[in-house]
Amino acid sequence: MCGMIADVAAVSPSPLMSSSSSLRSLVLNPSKSSSVSLSQPKVTIEVDFVDGLTNAKAKLYARSYKSSDFARDLLAILVALRVPGWHKTQVTPELLSIRKVSGALTNAIFFVSCPTVALVPTLLLRIYGPSSGSLISRSHELRMLHILSSRCHFGPRVYGTFTNGRIEEYFESVTLVPSDLRDRKTSQWIASRMAELHSVDISVVEGPLTVSSLEGKSWEIGVKKNVKAWMPTAREVLGHHSVSEATHRTLNIDRFYELWVRYLRWLSHVEKVEGASRRVFAHNDTQYGNILRLTSPLRQDAPEHHQIVVVDFEYAAPNPVAFDIANHFHEWTADYQSSTPHLLDPSRYPTMEERQNFYRAYLAHSRSIDTCTFSVPMLHSEVSQLERQVRVWSPASHGMWTVWGIVQAQDSLERGELEPEFDYLAYATCRMEGFIRELSELGVQ
Known part of the structure; x- marks a missing residue:
């Protein structure tokens, strides 16, 4: 059970729609912050390092994944985490393809890409489920994932985390x-x-x-x-x-x-x-x-x-x-x-x-x-x-x-x-x- 990735072929990109959901702009420590200027108002996200990974102090709401605000906030997180290939100025929220993967039970799983901009890699976005904190030690999990991928060559690379999720390597x-x-x-x-x-x-x-x-x-x-x-x-x-x-x-x-x-x-x-x-x-x-x-x-x-x-x-x-x-x-x-x-x-x-x-x-x-x-x-x-x-x-x-x-x-x-x-x-x-x-x-x- 739990955290499934299933039925990918049946999932198609979702159109972006407006929503009131948005990420709070954080400028608590400018020396450690990354910011991204988008077509909408600037979003500045503070980052720190947790369990050896870059962590963005920001939250995403899985239920709002079809909204334009979700796309904007997600892109801000990707830039703040310095995910390889996602710093290109041509990448804008309107160009993102955010595909929800059906069947995820512990988490909400999405494939994120920018098909119209060359050499921007597809990513896996994982937003933790609200009850998962009672079941899983995220700190232990992240340490384990880092060791498995870097030293034992099992599982995906983790590019970084945010308050209620993480960004992972995507496998074709x-x-x-x-x-x-x-x-x-x-x-x-x-x-x-x-x-x-x-x-x-x-x-x-x-x-x-x-x-x-x-x-x-x-x-x-x-x-x-x-x-x-x-x-x-x-x-x-x-x-x-x-x-x-x-x-x-x-x-x-x-x-x-x-x-x-x-x-x-x-x-x-x-x-x-x-x-x-x-x-x-x-x-x-x-x-x-x-x-x-x-x-x-x-x-x-x-x-x-x-x-x-x-x-x-x-x-x-x-x-x-x-x-x-x-x-x-x-x-x-x-x-x-x-x-x-x-x-x-x-x-x-x-x-x-x-x-x-x-x-x-x-x-x-x-x-x-x-x-x-x-x-x-x-x-x-x-x-x-x-x-x-x-x-x-x-x-x-x-x-x-x-x-x-x-x-x-x-x-x-x-x-x-x-x-x-x-x-x-x-x-x-x-x-x-x-x-x-x-x-x-x-x-x-």
Whole structure:
């Protein structure tokens, strides 16, 4: 879930319309400010440096993206951040193409370009969702993105930030659709890319281990950390006066947490007996909308599977290999552009043959990274072991996104939206049902 980039081909440039939304002009520290003179009154934006990135002290309002003021304010931010290629005097707000990307749930995503001026690069504009601050540490995310792109060559370059969003590198690509996940070769490429990400040294991204972050002799894993951190906000959201009694009964948060704790104890026992799934730096949100296929290679000598690029690392964190794979398999059951985007269809879960195709590609690429050799019987044994580990970690994905969905509903509840664009509480209900169903199948009582 979350932060998707999807259905790009269906999005067309939006005409600019007037709106009362505008950016406040800030001239608090002229020595550190950048300003841009536009056809409308001058906008001066103060900039500083946060987490190693240039930050513009300005805000954009996603709901006003069709307005002329939005275009003016956005251009002022791009110039203040000194985004490469966007200093040309020929670039004016009227020439901007601002295309909203459908399907973004955690954030609002836009592609920004200036087609009539040569050599002005297309950018990705991300405006954070109002509830995302309860789910994500933006400071940690930005530091992680900088390390991943600059040192590990994963994800887009971040050009700079503003008060409620950031500007990122744009890849010439198409976003995958649900049917792409079922393509045998594409699935192998995704598995190979996941194996490469899992080879990243956790300490490079997260920093050295400390006593407080130890989970036994391993890292504190993200799925446990997230559920624990999000639970207080989830309780507050469910306490909102507009939440019905029927929803309270369905999303019984106390009952959920009781089952969650019981499940974690069971997991700990299983891993002690059968062996633990390797802890890695994981993406944790490899749904189709976060996977791009490049239309032209970034490097001519790049291997075939590098035409797949995974984006949106907001939920990336240390986790078991099996959790990241299980979470990806659950995303096979989603279609976020359907008439019921909040519902998952369990019948779309990958078959045993499709799972084994993924496992073999993942394990083969993991071995090539480790420069190890392995026999066919060894591969068969490891595929069976991975299948079992994915099975036992599968409910954890449902559990995490259950709590996430409840927290994400906060904004629409406070706005009094009776029919939100995406029904987060219904999504949480669907995930809750999956969590309880899988616990029963595993015999967790």
